[in-house]
Amino acid sequence: MALDSKVPQGPLKDKWTDYKNHINLVNPANKRHIDVIVVGTGLAGGSASATLAELGYNVKSFAYQDSPRRAHSIAAQGGINAAKNYQGDGDSTYRLFYDTVKGGDYRSREANVYRLAEVSANIIDQCVAQGVPFARDYGGLLDNRSFGGVLVSRTFYAKGQTGQQLLLGAYSAMNRQIARGKIEMFNRHEMLDVVVVDGKARGIIARNLVTGEIERHAAHAVVIASGGYGNVYFLSTNAMGSNVTAGWKVHKKGAYFANPCYTQIHPTCIPRSGDYQSKLTLMSESLRNDGRIWVPKNLEDVTAIREGKLKPTQLSEDQRDYYLERRYPAFGNLVPRDVASRAAKERCDAGFGVNATGEAVYLDFAASFERYGSEQAKIQGITNPSAAKIKELGQEIVRAKYGNLFQMYEKIVDENPYETPMMIYPAVHYTMGGVWVDYNLMTTIPGCYAIGEANFSDHGANRLGASALMQGLADGYFVLPYTIGDYLSDDIRTGKISTDTPEFDVAEKEVSERIAFFVNNKGTHSVDYYHKKLGKIMWDKCGMSRNKEGLEEAIEEISALRKDFWENVIVPGTATEYNEQLAKAGRVADFLELGELFAKDALVREESAGGHFREEHQTEDGEAKRMKEFQFVSAWEYKGEPKDAVLHKEALVYENIEVKERSYK
Amino acid sequence: MNLTLKIWRQKDSNSKGQMVDYKVTEISEHMSFLEMMDVLNEQLVNAGEEPVAFDHDCREGICGMCSMYINGEAHGPDRGVTTCQLHMRMFKDGDTITIEPFRAAAFPVIKDLVVDRSAFDRIQHSGGYISVNTSGNTQDANSIPIAKQAADQAMDAATCIGCGACVATCKNSSAMLFVGAKVSQYALLPQGQVEAADRVKNMVAQMDLEGFGNCTNTGACEVECPKGISLDNIARMNRELMKASI
Numbered sequence: 036m037a038l039d040s041k042v043p044q045g046p047l048k049d050k051w052t053d054y055k056n057h058i059n060l061v062n063p064a065n066k067r068h069i070d071v072i073v074v075g076t077g078l079a080g081g082s083a084s085a086t087l088a089e090l091g092y093n094v095k096s097f098a099y100q101d102s103p104r105r106a107h108s109i110a111a112q113g114g115i116n117a118a119k120n121y122q123g124d125g126d127s128t129y130r131l132f133y134d135t136v137k138g139g140d141y142r143s144r145e146a147n148v149y150r151l152a153e154v155s156a157n158i159i160d161q162c163v164a165q166g167v168p169f170a171r172d173y174g175g176l177l178d179n180r181s182f183g184g185v186l187v188s189r190t191f192y193a194k195g196q197t198g199q200q201l202l203l204g205a206y207s208a209m210n211r212q213i214a215r216g217k218i219e220m221f222n223r224h225e226m227l228d229v230v231v232v233d234g235k236a237r238g239i240i241a242r243n244l245v246t247g248e249i250e251r252h253a254a255h256a257v258v259i260a261s262g263g264y265g266n267v268y269f270l271s272t273n274a275m276g277s278n279v280t281a282g283w284k285v286h287k288k289g290a291y292f293a294n295p296c297y298t299q300i301h302p303t304c305i306p307r308s309g310d311y312q313s314k315l316t317l318m319s320e321s322l323r324n325d326g327r328i329w330v331p332k333n334l335e336d337v338t339a340i341r342e343g344k345l346k347p348t349q350l351s352e353d354q355r356d357y358y359l360e361r362r363y364p365a366f367g368n369l370v371p372r373d374v375a376s377r378a379a380k381e382r383c384d385a386g387f388g389v390n391a392t393g394e395a396v397y398l399d400f401a402a403s404f405e406r407y408g409s410e411q412a413k414i415q416g417i418t419n420p421s422a423a424k425i426k427e428l429g430q431e432i433v434r435a436k437y438g439n440l441f442q443m444y445e446k447i448v449d450e451n452p453y454e455t456p457m458m459i460y461p462a463v464h465y466t467m468g469g470v471w472v473d474y475n476l477m478t479t480i481p482g483c484y485a486i487g488e489a490n491f492s493d494h495g496a497n498r499l500g501a502s503a504l505m506q507g508l509a510d511g512y513f514v515l516p517y518t519i520g521d522y523l524s525d526d527i528r529t530g531k532i533s534t535d536t537p538e539f540d541v542a543e544k545e546v547s548e549r550i551a552f553f554v555n556n557k558g559t560h561s562v563d564y565y566h567k568k569l570g571k572i573m574w575d576k577c578g579m580s581r582n583k584e585g586l587e588e589a590i591e592e593i594s595a596l597r598k599d600f601w602e603n604v605i606v607p608g609t610a611t612e613y614n615e616q617l618a619k620a621g622r623v624a625d626f627l628e629l630g631e632l633f634a635k636d637a638l639v640r641e642e643s644a645g646g647h648f649r650e651e652h653q654t655e656d657g658e659a660k661r662m663k664e665f666q667f668v669s670a671w672e673y674k675g676e677p678k679d680a681v682l683h684k685e686a687l688v689y690e691n692i693e694v695k696e697r698s699y700k
Numbered sequence: 701m702n703l704t705l706k707i708w709r710q711k712d713s714n715s716k717g718q719m720v721d722y723k724v725t726e727i728s729e730h731m732s733f734l735e736m737m738d739v740l741n742e743q744l745v746n747a748g749e750e751p752v753a754f755d756h757d758c759r760e761g762i763c764g765m766c767s768m769y770i771n772g773e774a775h776g777p778d779r780g781v782t783t784c785q786l787h788m789r790m791f792k793d794g795d796t797i798t799i800e801p802f803r804a805a806a807f808p809v810i811k812d813l814v815v816d817r818s819a820f821d822r823i824q825h826s827g828g829y830i831s832v833n834t835s836g837n838t839q840d841a842n843s844i845p846i847a848k849q850a851a852d853q854a855m856d857a858a859t860c861i862g863c864g865a866c867v868a869t870c871k872n873s874s875a876m877l878f879v880g881a882k883v884s885q886y887a888l889l890p891q892g893q894v895e896a897a898d899r900v901k902n903m904v905a906q907m908d909l910e911g912f913g914n915c916t917n918t919g920a921c922e923v924e925c926p927k928g929i930s931l932d933n934i935a936r937m938n939r940e941l942m943k944a945s946i
Contacts, residue, residue, distance in 0.1 A: 086834045101755065102821050104862060105763040121842060157836040164838040166830045166891045168855040175845030193855055199762055200858060207829035214825040222818065245810055274757040308730045313738055314759040443761075446778075446785055449730070512834045561745045563738075607750050612712060613811040615753060616745065 059524035066091030076103030079487025080260030081205035082511030088212035111198025139495020236483035263466035269570025271463035290478035293491035294468035296637035302375035304462035376461035404429030496645025558605035701793035764861030774865035802868035866921035872913030880933035897944035
């Protein structure tokens with residue numbers, strides 16, 4: 036099948052408006068007879084469910100958690116971008132569009148990104164009307180902060196809990212519709228397959244995670260809003276239950292999977308402390324505004340620090356290597372995420388990592404304490420302040436800005452970051468790749484849509500800070516409700532979709548057989564054993580930097596591990612009860628397939644772009660080198676084993692933006 | 701460190717449960733409490749036994765999914781944290797740790813340490829929202845200034861993660877801190893005024909219907925709340941209810 040992005044004709048700024056003026060609508064009386072399934076209740080799925088129900092469709096929403104409010108969007112800290120230009124600093128729809136395309140290293144689709152920028156301002160209006168308590172200034176107006184190296188202040192926030200507040204807003208909109216009976220909510224349910232009838236998505240097979248019952252659900256359209264696949268690495272900042280299963284199942288039924296190798300590895304996370312570690316914790320990017328990143332210059336000092344014989348505070352300035360400031364004098368500690376992460380890895384690989392695992396660098400606030408402290412002493416009229424007084428005054432300022440993050444760090448690491456530098460290391464955080472969608476957010480299966488992090492569409496090869504929340508809500512509140520109507524206008528005479536058809540029979544049988552296999556297999560290794568092994572291959576060979584040899588090894592190793600898994604995995608308990616190991620077995624089985632496709636995608640992409648860094652494609656001083664001939668989206672078609680997947684290319688055309696070099700020196 | 705765990709095991713909501721003893725060894729003080737539980741479960745799976753079921757997801761203290769009653773305290777002995785943020789350095793070698801589910805009539809046990817908190821969702825369905833369509837055709841976000849103090853207080857109330865520690869801790873199994881936080885968030889904002897009277901009446905009625913107890917001002921909920929939700933929210937809810945009833 037040839038890829039058709041269905042981008043409307045006409046000038047960029049008129050595309051979305053013209054599109055909306057010319058699509059087919061469904062009259063309100065007919066909407067009552069049309070059902071839509073939404074899988075996932077994060078910002079994208081929650082906002083889509085609420086809006087579709089308001090419009091009059093009958094919505095069935097699914098979440099694996101015990102409440103829609105717990106989806107992992109809730110953990111987003113920093114903020115949400117919107118081109119409001121409340122600060123009068125020159126922001127505009129075009130600038131947000133431009134920053135997003137450039138930040139994505141020129142690997143996203145112009146028309147989608149422009150539409151995202153266009154609807155961004157509306158998101159803020161909508162959220163305020165819903166009662167989202169954004170931060171305000173003393174005049175009572177909305178406050179903004181800067182984020183991710185852009186030149187304007189366009190980030191709206193609610194303390195360090197912006198994702199939580201936006202999700203609770205979408206959840207409240209859902210609650211209103213659940214109360215009216217327009218959304219039927221299925222908590223603790225997991226989608227295990229999509230059902231395609233006559234070439235169209237017409238329902239799903241889901242498992243009730245409490246009773247183990249396999250259920251059939253029919254609808255006129257299916258929306259996948261199940262988030263990203265960062266947990267393919269085992270360790271990530273994702274929630275423990277975050278998984279690729281919904282996206283992978285639609286892929287296996289005909290939806291192309293785009294750019295799986297584009298992963299964002301966030302530079303400031305708390306390092307691993309041991310093999311038992313289950314999850315990594317992010318420390319907001321905002322810390323890099325005031326912290327300086329360094330490792331010791333000499334290897335002897337590294338050894339002494341690891342052995343506990345030397346404290347980092349005992350090293351003088353000339354014994355420290357502030358490697359970001361050294362390599363990137365123009366941007367220093369504020370280089371973008373992909374660049375900062377790779378630089379930390381480079382130092383640790385060279386043996387300069389400062390903790391027992393050798394995977395940690397320092398984030399040091401001592402200079403900020405002194406800078407803020409001296410300023411405060413002047414403001415407060417303290418003459419000849421002592422060094423201790425300056426530090427104390429400076430710490431108060433830092434505490435006011437980042438107090439909750441410092442406290443979180445201390446709870447986890449048990450070290451006081453006011454007295455000794457923080458230790459940080461990069462961690463998997465977000466996946467730009469996902470299910471391929473056209474301008475309508477429809478996958479290559481008619482009637483099957485993918486929104487939010489689950490799709491690939493807006494962030495190219497690297498996502499800017501505070502843009503994930505924007506995209507989730509844009510897709511769910513303002514884009515999908517239009518585009519899905521155009522599709523459903525053909526379904527007004529279809530009538531109720533039956534679940535009593537051969538297609539549902541086959542899909543249910545496949546799901547049941549797989550579950551039966553897991554609980555009956557007399558294996559030797561737990562699900563986590565395989566998940567951890569997969570994670571290690573992914574991290575070592577498909578992580579922050581990749582090369583041909585490593586990727587080829589990864590493909591072989593993952594394939595062998597998958598074979599081992601299907602022979603030797605053990606899942607305790609039965610299929611007809613609450614069984615978390617069973618649920619996880621299915622998720623890991625899908626990760627074991629995705630992981631191989633991921634490596635294959637990374638192998639084929641013979642360039643470095645954004646989060647994808649191929650060692651063979653770098654400049655003389657070790658920077659990412661993009662290749663003109665790879666200016667396309669890789670969309671993979673399922674053909675059985677991941678190694679047999681067929682590549683389709685969607686060429687990326689830039690008519691409104693000049694493709695330039697990204698330099699931070 | 702080596703520990704003895706006394707854990708509540710219950711096959712499903714219809715079966716009778718009991719406390720069962722387990723031993724775990726070589727637990728690092730840097731582990732989180734749930735990582736210690738992972739070690740136990742891996743041990744059980746490898747021995748061919750059923751692992752202990754417990755709710756958890758984000759493991760960074762924000763989703764509100766984790767919910768254990770550890771040594772008689774919701775989310776364990778530390779303050780201002782959820783169970784997933786609790787670390788083993790709060791315990792010492794040789795300790796015996798008692799682990800139970802959140803207990804309340806309105807939170808029936810699903811399995812082991814997993815409880816059903818859907819009563820909280822139903823309370824929200826009864827009024828935990830502002831009736832505005834998500835059409836995008838609302839007025840500009842800055843058209844109604846909101847005093848910073850009110851916005852900040854609304855934010856403090858909205859910080860609630862809906863974990864249910866307040867209910868589990870309360871000797872009356874009262875949900876007033878949870879409901880008070882939601883009522884307060886909207887009551888403090890101009891957008892919430894239009895429906896304020898109906899909202900508080902409906903949410904309180906649903907709370908009673910779900911079988912939560914009443915508040916006798918012991919303040920235990922505020923102490924155990926991982927997000928530091930203040931008792932002021934209960935007072936505000938009562939005031940709102942009074943206002944709505946006269």
